[in-house]
Amino acid sequence: MKVVEILFYDDHHVKLVVEMPDPNCYSTKHAPHIPKLLFKLFPHLSEHRCENENGFSFRRECQSTEIPHLFEHLIIELQGQVLRSGTLKGETQWNWRVDPKGRFHVYVEYENEVLVLGAIRVAERIIQALDRRDVESINVKEEIEKLRMLADVGDSLKPQESIRSVEMEMAGNR
Numbered sequence: 001m002k003v004v005e006i007l008f009y010d011d012h013h014v015k016l017v018v019e020m021p022d023p024n025c026y027s028t029k030h031a032p033h034i035p036k037l038l039f040k041l042f043p044h045l046s047e048h049r050c051e052n053e054n055g056f057s058f059r060r061e062c063q064s065t066e067i068p069h070l071f072e073h074l075i076i077e078l079q080g081q082v083l084r085s086g087t088l089k090g091e092t093q094w095n096w097r098v099d100p101k102g103r104f105h106v107y108v109e110y111e112n113e114v115l116v117l118g119a120i121r122v123a124e125r126i127i128q129a130l131d132r133r134d135v136e137s138i139n140v141k142e143e144i145e146k147l148r149m150l151a152d153v154g155d156s157l158k159p160q161e162s163i164r165s166v167e168m169e170m171a172g173n174r
């Protein structure tokens with residue numbers, strides 16, 4: 001799985017174009033080891049809610065879902081572990097009547113644009129490593145620490161105006 005395009009399309013959403021190297025192997029049905037290993041590394045993923053026709057839990061849904069859909073939830077999970085607040089949403093779509101088979105459009109909400117870029121790259125690397133069953137190369141704690149540093153950079157780049165209003169809100173809540 002490869003991210004071929006990242007687009008900031010409004011203040012709180014990025015759109016990713018994701019392609020599968022083998023267009024016939026896009027489902028966790030073809031790679032059941034990916035969700036299995038991913039849930040071990042990120043147990044909190046089983047708390048994720050996901051709308052699906054069958055009413056399955058996200059964990060059950062992951063036995064047969066598109067790998068980019070799993071990737072979408074991982075980007076949200078990584079951001080959530082750093083932010084520790086709020087709920088972010090996402091969506092994965094495809095239309096192979098228009099696009100080549102194996103191409104997906106993944107939409108993810110974000111609060112911090114530097115953090116979301118980092119989370120996309122880390123999530124991509126994790127999915128690729130799990131696909132190779134290379135769990136040893138992933139250190140979740142270290143990745144989250146690095147993402148936390150990126151989040152600080154993102155905060156420092158926010159326009160002064162909005163930082164001031166957040167400070168005022170915080171002061172007002174005290």
Ligand SMILES: [Zn+2]
Pocket residue numbers: 049050051069073
């Ligand atoms: Zn979902």
